[in-house]
Amino acid sequence: MESLFALDNLWLALLLKLALIVVFFLTAPLVVGYIEHKGLAHMQARLGPMEAAFHGIGQLPADGIKFIQKEDIIPENADKWVFSMAPGVALVPALVVLAVIPMGPGVFAEDLDVGIFFALAVSSVSVIGILMAAWSSANKYSLMGGIRAAAQLIAYELPLVLAAAAVVLQAGTLSLVGIVEAQNEFRLFGVIPAAYAIPQLVGLILFFVAALAELSRPPFDMPIADSEIIFGHMTEYTGLRYAFFMLAEYAGIVVLSALAAVLFLGGWYLWPGVPLPSFAVGPIPGDVVAALVGFGVMFAKIATLAFVMIWFRATFPRLREDQLQRISWLIFIPLAILNIVVTAIFKVVA
Amino acid sequence: MTVPQVGLFKGLALTLKTMLKPATTAQYPHVKPDLPPRTRGVIALMEENCTVCMLCSRECPDWCIYIDSHKEVVPPKDEGARARTRNVLDRFAIDFALCMYCGICIEVCPFDALFWSPEFEYATYNLLELTHEKERLRAWMETVPPPPPLESGAELPKEVSDGLAAARKAAEARAAAAAPAAKAAGAEPKAAAGAAAAKTGKKVEDDIHVEAQIDQEVFDQLIAEGKSERVARAKAKAAYVRKEKARIRAERETANT
Numbered sequence: 001m002e003s004l005f006a007l008d009n010l011w012l013a014l015l016l017k018l019a020l021i022v023v024f025f026l027t028a029p030l031v032v033g034y035i036e037h038k039g040l041a042h043m044q045a046r047l048g049p050m051e052a053a054f055h056g057i058g059q060l061p062a063d064g065i066k067f068i069q070k071e072d073i074i075p076e077n078a079d080k081w082v083f084s085m086a087p088g089v090a091l092v093p094a095l096v097v098l099a100v101i102p103m104g105p106g107v108f109a110e111d112l113d114v115g116i117f118f119a120l121a122v123s124s125v126s127v128i129g130i131l132m133a134a135w136s137s138a139n140k141y142s143l144m145g146g147i148r149a150a151a152q153l154i155a156y157e158l159p160l161v162l163a164a165a166a167v168v169l170q171a172g173t174l175s176l177v178g179i180v181e182a183q184n185e186f187r188l189f190g191v192i193p194a195a196y197a198i199p200q201l202v203g204l205i206l207f208f209v210a211a212l213a214e215l216s217r218p219p220f221d222m223p224i225a226d227s228e229i230i231f232g233h234m235t236e237y238t239g240l241r242y243a244f245f246m247l248a249e250y251a252g253i254v255v256l257s258a259l260a261a262v263l264f265l266g267g268w269y270l271w272p273g274v275p276l277p278s279f280a281v282g283p284i285p286g287d288v289v290a291a292l293v294g295f296g297v298m299f300a301k302i303a304t305l306a307f308v309m310i311w312f313r314a315t316f317p318r319l320r321e322d323q324l325q326r327i328s329w330l331i332f333i334p335l336a337i338l339n340i341v342v343t344a345i346f347k348v349v350a
Numbered sequence: 351m352t353v354p355q356v357g358l359f360k361g362l363a364l365t366l367k368t369m370l371k372p373a374t375t376a377q378y379p380h381v382k383p384d385l386p387p388r389t390r391g392v393i394a395l396m397e398e399n400c401t402v403c404m405l406c407s408r409e410c411p412d413w414c415i416y417i418d419s420h421k422e423v424v425p426p427k428d429e430g431a432r433a434r435t436r437n438v439l440d441r442f443a444i445d446f447a448l449c450m451y452c453g454i455c456i457e458v459c460p461f462d463a464l465f466w467s468p469e470f471e472y473a474t475y476n477l478l479e480l481t482h483e484k485e486r487l488r489a490w491m492e493t494v495p496p497p498p499p500l501e502s503g504a505e506l507p508k509e510v511s512d513g514l515a516a517a518r519k520a521a522e523a524r525a526a527a528a529a530p531a532a533k534a535a536g537a538e539p540k541a542a543a544g545a546a547a548a549k550t551g552k553k554v555e556d557d558i559h560v561e562a563q564i565d566q567e568v569f570d571q572l573i574a575e576g577k578s579e580r581v582a583r584a585k586a587k588a589a590y591v592r593k594e595k596a597r598i599r600a601e602r603e604t605a606n607t
Binding site: 039041042043044045046047050311312314315316 | 358361362364365366368369371373374375377
């Protein structure tokens with residue numbers, strides 16, 4: 001499938017794609033942040049932000065303006081270059097991954113043949129940003145948080161990749177667009193149209209929980225456990241650099257929710273086998289209508305998964321560091337490998 | 351049988367249920383809080399009731415009540431009587447920057463001059479403005495809620511029961527004055543005498559004195575109804591007195607005619 005934005009002029013197309021990715025990158029995390037503000041508040045019988053604009057929708061932009069105004073403090077003993085580079089290194093991977101995620105039919109910057117491989121590989125770069133921040137802060141809490149983050153991200157990278165590998169095996173392609181199309185064609189027992197969430201239920205659970213751990217979201221927020229190590233690698237950060245770390249976290253939620261939606265929930269299709277409406281509405285051509293509807297469906301799936309992440313945050317207490325490692329190495333990774341084996345057997349037999 | 355990890359789902363169900371219920375947040379500056387009437391917000395002064403006895407000021411643990419007064423000589427009411435002196439309040443101030451809202455001044459006031467008001471929004475940027483002078487304290491009286499209703503079966507306050515008794519007496523006197531007046535066509539000096547008696551405001555019944563005894567019949571009936579012994583005894587006594595008075599009155603009336 002061709003991208004809708006593949007214009008004849010290569011440079012113009014590139015500029016258009018970049019602009020759209022940046023706009024999505026800056027707005028989608030705000031939506032997730034607002035869902036978190038309000039959802040978390042209501043789960044705790046609170047109202048959440050109410051003063052900034054209508055029901056607090058202006059809260060996050062206001063916070064952003066506040067962060068810009070704050071003094072940018074760099075500790076005296078910090079490794080200044082590394083310290084100031086770290087938020088960028090943590091932030092950029094999320095931005096780059098967005099380039100390959102299909103948000104609708106034709107709504108993607110590039111359909112790489114190794115899409116899922118690229119996405120997972122790039123998103124694991126952010127751990128370097130966290131380690132840079134931890135080491136350069138010259139703060140023992142930062143360092144402890146960074147070490148925890150490194151151990152956790154390595155431990156949960158494996159189940160994440162293995163769960164995705166099972167999907168790749170079933171779909172027979174590494175391309176994210178290809179995986180969505182393969183799910184659209186997929187029939188359970190050869191008759192029932194179903195997304196991969198049903199045959200790959202174990203994979204979905206593994207992927208989702210591992211994504212929570214990758215993002216250091218509660219109940220896996222040991223790297224920034226505020227009651228133990230202040231705020232982990234972000235302890236020494238203020239102002240805009242701190243805002244970048246927060247943006248990286250929420251952009252990470254969007255990216256991993258989008259990946260989960262593509263891999264397991266059928267991507268931009270409302271239900272596998274049900275085509276999107278592609279008739280022209282007035283001057284709008286049919287494929288654009290389909291793209292818009294597909295984008296809406298995809299975004300709803302991302303928002304739902306983000307909501308479940310927030311729901312988990314409101315419900316579960318933080319795990320202990322050794323419990324975290326135990327779950328990953330003794331339960332998730334063997335389960336993920338078993339999942340691959342079973343998927344492979346079904347793939348060969350069927 | 352317990353399903354493994356079922357607690358995780360119970361937790362999820364709880365948070366979801368909480369989310370769907372209305373939040374308990376009180377949006378304070380926009381919505382005023384619904385405070386109970388006995389809330390300790392601010393102390394109000396009923397200036398007219400104050401006799402400058404200084405009890406509040408002396409009992410205050412923080413010494414935050416300031417009172418100034420002078421004596422005034424009131425000319426005698428009657429010719430040749432002695433002139434009286436009376437205290438006049440010049441200043442009554444409470445420094446709410448010092449006050450710890452213990453309420454001892456209100457408890458101790460013997461003349462009902464101090465009251466709690468639930469108003470609490472009088473914070474200022476200037477510490478000195480927290481000293482409320484008597485005009486301001488008098489203005490707080492407007493916000494003092496009425497006292498809570500008495501418990502059912504409670505004895506009425508003395509002021510109320512005295513007032514009610516006086517009112518009843520006056521009403522009966524009027525009725526007594528009206529009844530003979532209607533009869534006056536038939537004249538008779540006796541009626542006139544009766545009217546005269548009524549005019550003096552004396553009720554016939556008040557002359558009758560009955561020693562209170564327990565009316566056994568009423569007592570038994572009340573006990574059977576499940577009333578407590580104390581209540582039954584009191585009611586039985588009242589019933590006995592009422593019955594006796596009615597009997598004596600009837601006797602006198604027959605004697606009169």
